[in-house]
Amino acid sequence: MAVRLTINGEPKTVDAAPGTPLLWVLRDHLKMTGTKFGCGVAQCGACTVHIDGSPTRSCITPHDSLDGAEIKTIEGVDGRAADAIREAWIENQVPQCGYCQSGQIMSAAALLAENPSPSDADIDSAMSGNLCRCATYMSIRRAIKDAASKV
Incomplete structure (x- = not known):
């Protein structure tokens, strides 16, 4: 399923299986390995990214629920x-x-x-x-x- 995301200010279209966690889209599809896998159940925080400005655990967030979202990763956090x-x-x-x-x-x-x-x-x-x-x-x-x- 193709989803439009803005990641670190750059528009991206990602085609991954429905329900694929954002963490794996970032790491496997986009080769952005700064966001880490820790526990896979949103308990450790290693996978934290900002989605529309809010800290969110990417390991449990389905990418296909984020169409049009702005995502900031450790590679793009600035200011x-x-x-x-x-x-x-x-x-x-x-x-x-x-x-x-x-x-x-x-x-x-x-x-x-x-x-x-x-x-x-x-x-x-x-x-x-x-x-x-x-x-x-x-x-x-x-x-x-x-x-x-x-x-």
């Missing part, structure tokens, strides 16, 4: 908040294994776009669906606070 997040991630040495980081950054970018001055509770709430095997949660919170101070 002052995204730049500040990337810088803060490096300054605070957030990544360890790094596997969850694209999803973490996508959730953090959505948070700062909505709330440029989040409290610890706001950060915890926004990031609660993103798991990190390395348990860098305190570093993630610190990096988000640092990024917020620069936006």
